[in-house]
Amino acid sequence: MFKYIGKRFLISLITIWVLVTLTFFLIRLLPGDPFTNPKITPEIKANLEKYYGFDKPLPVQYVKYFSNLLRFDFGSSLRYKGRTINKMLAEAAPISANLGIRAVIFACTVGIFLGIIAALNKDKVLDKLTIFLAIVGVSIPGFVMASFLQYLIGVKLGWLPVAKWIDPARGMGFKYTILPTLCLGFGTLAVYSRYMRTSMLEITGSDYIKTARAKGLSPIQVTIKHQIRNAMLPIVTILGPTIAGLLTGAFVIENVFAIPGLGRQFVISINNQDYPMILGLTIFYGTFLITMNFLTDLVYGFVDPRIRVSK
Amino acid sequence: MKKTLALVLVVVLLLSLGLTACKKQEEPTTGTEPTPTEVAQGPKVLRVASDEPPALDPQIGTDAVSIRLNNLLLEGLVRIHDGKIQPGMAEKWEISEDGLTYTFHLRDAKWSDGKPVTAQDFEYSWRRLVDPKTASEYAFQGYYIKNGEEINTGAITDLTQLGVKAVNEKTFVVELHTPCAYFLSLAGFLSFLPSRQDKVEEFGEAYGTEIEKFVTNGPFKLVEWKHDDKHAVEKNPEYWNATAIKLDRIEFTVVVEAATVINMYEAGDIDMCGLTGDFIAKYKAEGKSKSYTDGAEFYLEVNTKGKTAATGKVLGNHDFRLALGFAIDRQALITAVLKNDSLPALRFVPGNLMGVKDRFTNEHPYAFWPANADVAKAKEHLDKALAALGTTVDKLPTIELLNYEGDSSRIFGEALQDMWLKNLGVKVEMKQVQFKEKLQLATDKDYDLNFAGWGPDYDDAMTFVDLFVTDGGHNNTSWGDKKFDELILGAKKEADQVKRGQMMAEAEKILVEAAPILPIYLRYRNYTQADYVTGVVRNSIGADPDFVYADILPQ
Numbered sequence: 001m002f003k004y005i006g007k008r009f010l011i012s013l014i015t016i017w018v019l020v021t022l023t024f025f026l027i028r029l030l031p032g033d034p035f036t037n038p039k040i041t042p043e044i045k046a047n048l049e050k051y052y053g054f055d056k057p058l059p060v061q062y063v064k065y066f067s068n069l070l071r072f073d074f075g076s077s078l079r080y081k082g083r084t085i086n087k088m089l090a091e092a093a094p095i096s097a098n099l100g101i102r103a104v105i106f107a108c109t110v111g112i113f114l115g116i117i118a119a120l121n122k123d124k125v126l127d128k129l130t131i132f133l134a135i136v137g138v139s140i141p142g143f144v145m146a147s148f149l150q151y152l153i154g155v156k157l158g159w160l161p162v163a164k165w166i167d168p169a170r171g172m173g174f175k176y177t178i179l180p181t182l183c184l185g186f187g188t189l190a191v192y193s194r195y196m197r198t199s200m201l202e203i204t205g206s207d208y209i210k211t212a213r214a215k216g217l218s219p220i221q222v223t224i225k226h227q228i229r230n231a232m233l234p235i236v237t238i239l240g241p242t243i244a245g246l247l248t249g250a251f252v253i254e255n256v257f258a259i260p261g262l263g264r265q266f267v268i269s270i271n272n273q274d275y276p277m278i279l280g281l282t283i284f285y286g287t288f289l290i291t292m293n294f295l296t297d298l299v300y301g302f303v304d305p306r307i308r309v310s311k
Numbered sequence: 312m313k314k315t316l317a318l319v320l321v322v323v324l325l326l327s328l329g330l331t332a333c334k335k336q337e338e339p340t341t342g343t344e345p346t347p348t349e350v351a352q353g354p355k356v357l358r359v360a361s362d363e364p365p366a367l368d369p370q371i372g373t374d375a376v377s378i379r380l381n382n383l384l385l386e387g388l389v390r391i392h393d394g395k396i397q398p399g400m401a402e403k404w405e406i407s408e409d410g411l412t413y414t415f416h417l418r419d420a421k422w423s424d425g426k427p428v429t430a431q432d433f434e435y436s437w438r439r440l441v442d443p444k445t446a447s448e449y450a451f452q453g454y455y456i457k458n459g460e461e462i463n464t465g466a467i468t469d470l471t472q473l474g475v476k477a478v479n480e481k482t483f484v485v486e487l488h489t490p491c492a493y494f495l496s497l498a499g500f501l502s503f504l505p506s507r508q509d510k511v512e513e514f515g516e517a518y519g520t521e522i523e524k525f526v527t528n529g530p531f532k533l534v535e536w537k538h539d540d541k542h543a544v545e546k547n548p549e550y551w552n553a554t555a556i557k558l559d560r561i562e563f564t565v566v567v568e569a570a571t572v573i574n575m576y577e578a579g580d581i582d583m584c585g586l587t588g589d590f591i592a593k594y595k596a597e598g599k600s601k602s603y604t605d606g607a608e609f610y611l612e613v614n615t616k617g618k619t620a621a622t623g624k625v626l627g628n629h630d631f632r633l634a635l636g637f638a639i640d641r642q643a644l645i646t647a648v649l650k651n652d653s654l655p656a657l658r659f660v661p662g663n664l665m666g667v668k669d670r671f672t673n674e675h676p677y678a679f680w681p682a683n684a685d686v687a688k689a690k691e692h693l694d695k696a697l698a699a700l701g702t703t704v705d706k707l708p709t710i711e712l713l714n715y716e717g718d719s720s721r722i723f724g725e726a727l728q729d730m731w732l733k734n735l736g737v738k739v740e741m742k743q744v745q746f747k748e749k750l751q752l753a754t755d756k757d758y759d760l761n762f763a764g765w766g767p768d769y770d771d772a773m774t775f776v777d778l779f780v781t782d783g784g785h786n787n788t789s790w791g792d793k794k795f796d797e798l799i800l801g802a803k804k805e806a807d808q809v810k811r812g813q814m815m816a817e818a819e820k821i822l823v824e825a826a827p828i829l830p831i832y833l834r835y836r837n838y839t840q841a842d843y844v845t846g847v848v849r850n851s852i853g854a855d856p857d858f859v860y861a862d863i864l865p866q
């Protein structure tokens with residue numbers, strides 16, 4: 001087990017290194033550069049390139065960037081002059097994480113619950129309702145739903161704030177999180193409910209459920225102790241990709257609700273070819289995703305003893 | 312390993328999603344809103360939707376958000392308000408006979424930390440602007456000053472050679488290298504606002520990135536700044552003209568999505584917002600839509616040498632370019648596609664710029680292009696072009712139109728394609744690319760037609776006409792004309808303002824009629840604001856909106 005973890009850890013590090021290197025060189029292939037601006041002259045551009053060290057050969061820049069990176073120094077933004085990437089990430093990441101965790105919890109709990117309800121009421125009205133909800137959730141893109149709910153609930157009904165995010169100093173709290181969480185989590189919720197339903201129904205006919213029934217357990221005990229627990233397995237498998245999906249979805253949701261998270265930085269940095277920020281975000285996301293996947297594997301091992309044993 | 316590979320793919324996908332999904336940044340829209348109680352009780356708070364300022368350091372900033380905020384926080388020698396020059400840190404000034412020397416007399420004023428504002432502050436800031444070590448993107452604004460360009464490009468390394476001098480604490484003398492009719496209005500521009508030597512040296516690159524790393528001398532003080540989320544300013548009681556300042560506080564909330572801004576306005580969170588798309592018609596119907604021009608003129612650049620030799624032959628033909636120009640229905644593009652108050656461009660210099668006493672376009676009336684398509688004329692020129700080229704319409708090479716990203720740009724481009732196809736039978740293909748890529752392709756002359764725009768740097772026709780001098784840095788058309796170059800160069804040296812204007816007007820005619828560019832429209836922006844907001848000035852040059860003298864009326 002430890003050997004396995006160690007090996008995975010090493011592979012993760014190599015993956016991150018490949019990611020940094022590829023990104024570093026690939027963004028330079030984008031047409032234009034951070035200083036492409038119709039107003040400035042070639043001489044001024046040369047001054048800027050010198051200032052930021054872009055006049056040096058690319059390998060030299062790479063070595064410099066990488067040595068800084070080893071000291072966890074991501075450099076300064078080219079767009080937000082003078083602000084360090086470390087600080088910008090430190091400001092934005094907790095906000096995105098806050099939103100992301102809310103969305104995951106919302107999507108998982110409600111999704112799984114709906115899946116169970118649907119499975120237990122197979123082909124009845126409640127089942128059909130969750131199918132309808134799932135179709136809506138999967139087929140409506142997050143930004144469409146966000147714009148719609150923002151207009152309906154924020155503007156027309158006035159029940160919830162139109163945009164912005166938690167700020168206790170101004171008495172902005174929980175109610176600001178509801179719409180973004182709902183919009184970000186809804187698609188995932190729909191997927192989860194379908195997965196859970198299918199998974200529950202697959203198990204219904206399996207031998208151990210029959211055995212459990214034969215031992216005389218009550219239907220509730222069978223459902224809770226055996227059916228739900230085993231049906232959760234596929235859900236855990238899709239947790240990693242789910243979080244990846246939520247991250248990409250968050251770009252749009254953060255934008256619509258004017259939430260100062262990483263999504264905003266991502267879009268702005270790419271538009272402005274803010275190299276240090278693009279790299280910083282890529283490394284951040286890459287590391288995060290690799291870690292999540294790693295954790296998913298571990299959790300999987302805990303939930304399913306068969307996997308633990310085989311390793 | 313498969314899974315790690317998959318992860319790399321996911322990240323690459325994320326990156327590419329970002330790349331394709333990136334949008335042109337929305338124009339910062341504005342909005343304000345006091346709650347009724349606040350209005351009744353006294354403190355006048357204005358709430359505005361804005362964006363995060365990229366750089367408050369005046370010698371580093373270049374963007375509209377930083378300009379707008381620094382208009383409130385800092386004050387230069389003069390203040391530009393509603394196109395007029397008002398005294399600022401300088402209470403009076405003299406200009407020498409030859410128009411080369413400006414002597415500014417500073418008033419008693421204080422920085423936000425209590426230190427006096429001195430002529431040395433300006434001397435330091437202006438030197439800093441052109442110092443190549445500062446790497447200021449807008450250093451070219453300092454090229455009007457004697458030795459400014461030489462210092463910035465490294466020909467002179469001694470900063471003290473720059474034509475600025477603090478004679479004493481209260482007297483600041485500027486020497487220009489050629490007379491510049493609009494120098495006073497430049498002196499109020501962002502790049503010439505003061506920064507403080509001791510603080511710049513203390514904080515270095517981080518100067519102007521946090522409240523505590525910035526000092527100000529303007530009518531408002533920065534009191535709150537949560538990056539990428541919001542910032543707020545409050546009236547500066549120490550400001551020399553504090554009695555003219557009506558607002559107590561302005562709150563800026565960072566919202567870039569245009570639809571969100573409108574929703575926030577409709578929900579009553581803010582009191583002013585830019586209008587786009589169908590909202591314009593909606594607010595117009597209620598009589599609540601206002602509009603102003605931001606001064607940006609949009610036109611087609613024609614690469615007279617073409618992307619390929621084949622297209623170059625066609626686009627190099629003067630009649631063909633005229634045919635393209637006459638086939639465009641400018642008014643229809645505005646009414647049906649833009650759906651805002653933009654004006655068709657019948658010439659190149661936009662109507663909002665000042666001439667000697669009146670608007671430049673009033674002093675030199677001229678119209679070459681029709682507002683609606685002139686199909687007969689277009690066909691006539693096309694026939695001439697085809698005869699000269701010895702070809703027919705269906706044998707013409709495919710011409711490519713370079714366009715901005717996004718749906719609205721696509722529709723605009725498609726309308727153009729349609730007009731050329733219907734009116735002339737000429738097929739044009741469209742290529743939409745990201746802003747920076749588009750600039751690069753245009754600069755490399757790797758295009759046939761380029762839909763482009765230009766915003767004014769100062770309130771004078773020169774900011775437009777001098778773009779197209781032969782081989783000029785902004786001239787992507789490969790077009791050049793000796794007479795045109797002479798007129799521009801002459802106008803730049805001419806001290807007689809009336810003559811100077813005539814020379815620019817003559818040059819404009821040469822440019823427009825040679826048609827290396829096909830002007831299409833002068834952009835107007837639509838917006839709405841609550842009835843009780845007054846005194847907000849919309850500008851095409853400098854800070855927009857200008858909130859300095861804004862007020863909230865009691866309801």
